[in-house]
Amino acid sequence: MIEIHNIHKSFGGKKVLDGISGVFETGKINLLLGASGTGKSVLLKCIVGLIKPDLGSVTFDGTYFTNNKLDIRQEIRRKIGMLFQGSALFDSMTVEENVDFPLKMLTNMSRKERIERVNFCLKRVGLEGANRKMPSELSGGMKKRVGIARAIAPNCTYLFCDEPNSGLDPQTALKIDELIKEITEEYNITTIIVTHDMNSVIEIGDKIMFLFEGKKLWEGTKDEIMDTDIKELNDFIFANRLMRDAKRIEEEDREEEQEREAEEHARLEKNKPAG
The missing domain is CATH 1.20.5 (Single alpha-helices involved in coiled-coils or other helix-helix interfaces)
Known part of the structure; x- marks a missing residue:
């Protein structure tokens, strides 16, 4: 479980996040929903420590993260898997080398152990045997799968996904959604996804936080989101x-x-x- 309390962040005098609090539950798909420019990605980066909030705190399963000792923050970071919006694969590395990268950086596993883990993760995302392929040989959906394999390779406890369906056709986007949900439930991961895709909300959204102009306007489930009286949320949903x-x-x-x-x-x- 991840908890955030009163998160504030400004850039150049412009308020981007304005006192956001909430709880992201373990074993569920937690969505940060909203239009472009509402602060979703900034909030995600504050949670994982890529950006330091001006005010507020983040805790991971009860352990204080923000401004804690470096060794404690590093230990939490080792448990974090990240799927970036563009997959962010290393173009000069093979699929195998991409997935192996966090294992080399974050673990003490032997070469044999790492390759066994790489092969397991690639099989889990449906890319068994793709080890020697280069990113340039992959479709958009395959790149996302490699990104997911890399994110879960170090046995992550927390999975963060920034617009995982960006640039994908609807059918492939649905498969990526289903894969993330399966992995979340199978390994009991705390998953947070930044999205503006209502298809993802309807298909996999267990818990949804709606942001508007840097504030949390609504929080609830996919079953509740269709019956709110919040104008900004309804305008977004029914556009x-x-x-x-x-x-x-x-x-x-x-x-x-x-x-x-x-x-x-x-x-x-x-x-x-x-x-």
């Missing part, structure tokens, strides 16, 4: 015609159900024995 149609159909179904219940209640009242 897509498909989502507007889905909302309309949901409301029509609810009205029909209410009518059936009312008719059934009236029928029972009419047939109720006198006295």
Whole structure:
């Protein structure tokens, strides 16, 4: 579990994050949702320690992270896996070398142990046998899978994904979403995903935090997000015609159900024995 409390961050006098607090649960997909420029990626970088917040704190499973001793921060960082928006693979390295990189940097495993771990992770993401391929030989979806394999290679406890579906076609994006959810549940990882993709919300969002102009306006589940009275959130959700149609159909179904219940209640009242 990751907890953030009262996170503030400004750049050049411009407030980017304005007092954000929340809890990200273990074994679930926690989404940071919002339009571009709302502070999602900055908040993610504050959580993992790439950016220092001006005010506020972050704890990982009860261990204070922000401004703690260097050795404690380093120990937590060893448990963090990161999937960057563009996958961020090393172009001059093979797939195997890319996945092996954090193992060389963060563990004391032998060469044999590392390659066994690399092969396991590649198999887990559906890229068994792709060891010798170069990033230039991979499709966008395959690069994302290599990025996921690299992120989980050191047996991460916390997984952070910055726009994992960026640049992917809808079918491939769905497969990447499913893979991240499977890995999160299988290894009981605390996963935080930055996204503006409502498909991801509907498919895998266990817990969602909606940011708007650097503030947390709403927090809840994918089942609750369709029925809020927050204008900014509704404007974001239903900007897509498909989502507007889905909302309309949901409301029509609810009205029909209410009518059936009312008719059934009236029928029972009419047939109720006198006295």
